[in-house]
Every structure is written in structure tokens, then in C-alpha cells.
Amino acid sequence: MQSTQNDRNNNSDQNSTSQNEGEISLIDIVNFVQESWKKLLAASIVGAVLGLTGWFFLGSYQAEYVLFNINSVDLISWKNLQKSLPNLAAQVVEENKIPQDQAAVYKTMAQEQWWQKNVAPAYALSKADTKDLGAISKDLDAASTTILSLTITAAGSSKEKAIDNVRNASQFLRSGGAYLQLHSLLNGYESQTISEVANLQQKITTTQIEMGYQQERAKSLEDLHKRFPGGVNVNGQVVDPKDSGAKYMPISTQIIAVNNDINASKESLARLSKRLEQIAIIKTFIDQAIPLQDQTFDGLALNEQLLAIESALRSKLAKGDSNGQALLDQLRAQLLSIQVRFTKGLEANTAPVATKKGMIKTTAGGLAAAFFLMLLALLGQQLWIKIKNGSAQ
Numbered sequence: 001m002q003s004t005q006n007d008r009n010n011n012s013d014q015n016s017t018s019q020n021e022g023e024i025s026l027i028d029i030v031n032f033v034q035e036s037w038k039k040l041l042a043a044s045i046v047g048a049v050l051g052l053t054g055w056f057f058l059g060s061y062q063a064e065y066v067l068f069n070i071n072s073v074d075l076i077s078w079k080n081l082q083k084s085l086p087n088l089a090a091q092v093v094e095e096n097k098i099p100q101d102q103a104a105v106y107k108t109m110a111q112e113q114w115w116q117k118n119v120a121p122a123y124a125l126s127k128a129d130t131k132d133l134g135a136i137s138k139d140l141d142a143a144s145t146t147i148l149s150l151t152i153t154a155a156g157s158s159k160e161k162a163i164d165n166v167r168n169a170s171q172f173l174r175s176g177g178a179y180l181q182l183h184s185l186l187n188g189y190e191s192q193t194i195s196e197v198a199n200l201q202q203k204i205t206t207t208q209i210e211m212g213y214q215q216e217r218a219k220s221l222e223d224l225h226k227r228f229p230g231g232v233n234v235n236g237q238v239v240d241p242k243d244s245g246a247k248y249m250p251i252s253t254q255i256i257a258v259n260n261d262i263n264a265s266k267e268s269l270a271r272l273s274k275r276l277e278q279i280a281i282i283k284t285f286i287d288q289a290i291p292l293q294d295q296t297f298d299g300l301a302l303n304e305q306l307l308a309i310e311s312a313l314r315s316k317l318a319k320g321d322s323n324g325q326a327l328l329d330q331l332r333a334q335l336l337s338i339q340v341r342f343t344k345g346l347e348a349n350t351a352p353v354a355t356k357k358g359m360i361k362t363t364a365g366g367l368a369a370a371f372f373l374m375l376l377a378l379l380g381q382q383l384w385i386k387i388k389n390g391s392a393q
Contacts, residue, residue: 036378040371047370063162065152065170065352069121072345073177075145078121081177086112088176092297105154105168118154119173121147150346162354170348178299178342182306185334186289193283197276204272211265218258225251278327285309285331303339310335 073081090110092098098106108114124146152170156162228251249257288309296302310332317324 039378040374043370043374044367047366047368047373061156061159061162061354063154063156063159063166063352063354065154065166065348066350067150067152067170067173067346067348069147069149070345070347072341073147073150075147078147078150081173081180082115082119083112084180085173085176086110086115088180088297089172097297099168102168105165106172109169109172118152118169120151120153122149122151124148156354159354163352166352166354170352174342174346175298175300177346178303178338179297180299181338181341182299182302182335183293185338186286186293189282190286190290193279193286197279200272200276200279204269204276207265207268207272211262211269214258214262214265218255218262221251221255221258225255274323277323281313281324281327282331285313300339300342303335307332307335307339 086109089106093103093106093110150173152166152173154162154165154169156165289306292302292305310328314325314328317328
């Protein structure tokens with residue numbers, strides 16, 4: 001009985017000793033700090049120095065370029081560009097039509113996230129402004145979606161490289177935006193030449209058939225007038241020869257009415273024929289423009305080539321061909337609008353600036369990393385010593 005009680009006491013003492021050994025007292029922490037603070041401080045200084053050195057040699061420059069928006073893009077068109085420009089950049093990379101020494105820039109611009117992160121629109125009113133001033137005027141809703149400028153940022157290993165990258169990105173924004181607009185314009189004209197020609201031909205045929213009936217009706221009325229030359233005098237009332245009561249009108253009035261219809265049909269045929277002539281000019285333009293569109297993705301350069309085609313077509317017009325001139329005037333106005341939109345409409349008043357940021361962040365990161373690594377190493381050393389002492393006992 002006495003032996004059992006002694007065993008219990010011994011086990012209790014062993015458990016108490018093990019629990020005391022497993023606990024870390026405040027004194028242990030103080031002793032650890034006193035013994036290790038110099039090592040931790042030295043490691044932190046070394047880490048900060050390494051982080052600062054890495055920032056000097058490996059840190060990249062950030063260039064910033066501000067393009068002022070002068071009625072060039074609104075909120076909806078900018079959202080469309082954000083979706084379309086990455087796809088266009090990817091197509092340029094895929095078809096290996098990248099401008100010289102710009103492969104890295106185009107590969108980054110092929111990512112949609114790059115446009116969301118590196119091109120920031122500045123609006124006329126912020127959300128906070130709209131909320132504060134919303135009760136004053138509803139016109140402020142439009143101002144809140146008005147884009148004043150686009151701020152483009154790009155990184156580079158050197159100051160010069162960062163500035164080159166941001167210039168190249170801004171140039172692609174302009175030329176790529178112009179290309180997308182021209183692509184849409186040319187597709188519209190191409191569809192027009194296919195669908196509208198058939199529709200015009202159908203209208204011409206229908207009008208010719210109707211005019212044939214009108215001419216036969218006019219001839220019959222004239223024959224009837226000859227048979228009854230002493231009919232009632234012409235009535236000044238306007239009449240539709242197709243109306244059921246028209247047959248009771250004086251014959252002379254009916255003849256005038258049907259001849260008016262014939263003249264209207266002739267005018268309609270003339271208009272349709274002139275439109276066919278315009279479509280022929282459009283088709284000639286498209287036949288020359290589409291191959292150029294497939295050769296380059298630079299919308300501004302393509303625009304100049306399309307303007308040259310328009311000028312050549314204008315020079316071949318017959319003298320006094322106002323119909324063809326009207327079409328080419330419309331085409332030229334559309335091309336010039338796209339050109340101005342992506343040149344003068346997105347223009348920078350100042351040169352891009354490049355700075356090297358992140359020194360404090362990189363230095364602090366090196367300091368923290370070195371501090372925690374040294375702390376882990378010292379704690380591991382203390383734990384190893386305890387394990388060795390426990391094994392020796």
C-alpha cells in the first residue's frame with residue numbers, strides 16, 4: 001500500500017517537472033531577448049541593406065503619361081476599347097507584326113488586366129462629388145461619366161526604357177483605337193455593298209413594273225379623251241388614280257394624276273440608279289481598302305492610306321458628278337473624324353515622367369524577412385539545446 005502511494009507521488013512529481021519544463025516563463029523571454037537582441041539587430045540591418053541594394057540594382061522605374069481627352073472617348077467607348085485593345089495586341093503578337101524592339105510591351109498589353117491597372121481614366125466628377133452635388137442638378141450625372149484624361153503607366157528596367165514603354169503604349173492606344181474604328185467602318189461598307197445592291201435591284205424592278213401599268217393607264221385615258229373630246233373641264237381637285245372614286249373624275253384630271261405618278265416613278269428610278277452608282281464607288285473603295293487592312297494594325301497609318309484611295313477615286317469622277325462627290329464627301333468626313341479623334345483628341349501637354357518607387361517598401365521587406373529568419377534560427381537553436389539536455393539526463 002505504501003509502495004503504491006510512493007509511485008503515485010513520483011509520477012506526480014515527474015508530470016509537474018515536465019509541465020514546468022514545457023512552460024516558457026517571462027524570465028525566459030527576457031533572457032532570450034538579452035542574449036539575442038544584438039543578433040536580431042544585426043540581421044535586421046543586413047536585411048535592410050540587402051533590400052536597399054536590391055532596389056538599386058533590380059528595382060524598376062515607373063513612367064507616367066497623361067493624355068487629355070478632347071471629345072475623343074466617352075465612358076462606353078472606353079469600356080469597348082478596354083475589351084478590344086488586348087485582343088488586338090494579342091493578334092499583333094500572334095501574327096508577328098510587332099514593331100521593332102516592342103515585343104515585351106505588346107505581350108503585356110495583350111493582357112486585359114494590364115489595361116485595367118495601367119490605364120486610369122480621370123472623370124469630371126468623382127463618386128463622392130456626384131453624391132454630394134446630386135441634389136443640385138441632374139445634369140451632373142452626365143458630368144460624372146465624362147472622361148477628362150487617361151493616365152498611362154508602364155515599367156522599365158531603366159528610366160529611358162520606362163519612358164519608351166509608356167510612349168509605345170500610348171501610341172498603340174491611339175493607333176489601335178483608330179484601327180478598330182476603321183475596321184468597323186470598312187465592315188459596314190462591305191456589308192452595305194452586298195445587301196443593299198440586291199435590295200436596290202428589287203426596288204428598281206418593282207418600280208419599273210408599276211410604271212409600266214401607269215403608262216398603260218395613261219394611254220388608255222388619252223384614247224378615251226380622244227373619243228370624248230367634249231368632256232368636263234379640268235377639275236383642280238387632287239386625285240389619286242388608284243382611288244375607287246377616281247374613275248368618276250373628269251378624264252383630263254385623271255390623265256394629269258396618272259402622269260404625276262409616272263413622273264414620281266421615274267424620279268424614284270433615277271434615285272435608285274444613282275444609289276447604285278454610289279454603291280459601285282463604295283465597292284471600288286472596299287476592294288482597295290480591305291487588302292491594306294490586312295497588312296497593318298496601325299490605324300493611323302491605315303487612315304492615311306484610305307484617304308489617299310478616296311482622293312484617287314475623287315479625281316476619277318466625271319465633271320459635275322455631284323452624286324459621287326456627295327458619297328466621297330461623306331466617306332472623307334468619316335475618315336478625318338477617326339483621324340482627329342485619335343490624334344488631336346488624345347494629346348499630351350507634357351512629356352512622360354519616370355520615377356523609381358518602392359525604396360521604403362523594399363527596404364522594410366528585407367529588414368522584416370531577415371529579422372524573422374534570424375528569430376526562427378535562434379528559437380530553433382534554443383529548442384535543440386533543450387532536446388539535447390533532455391536526452392543527456
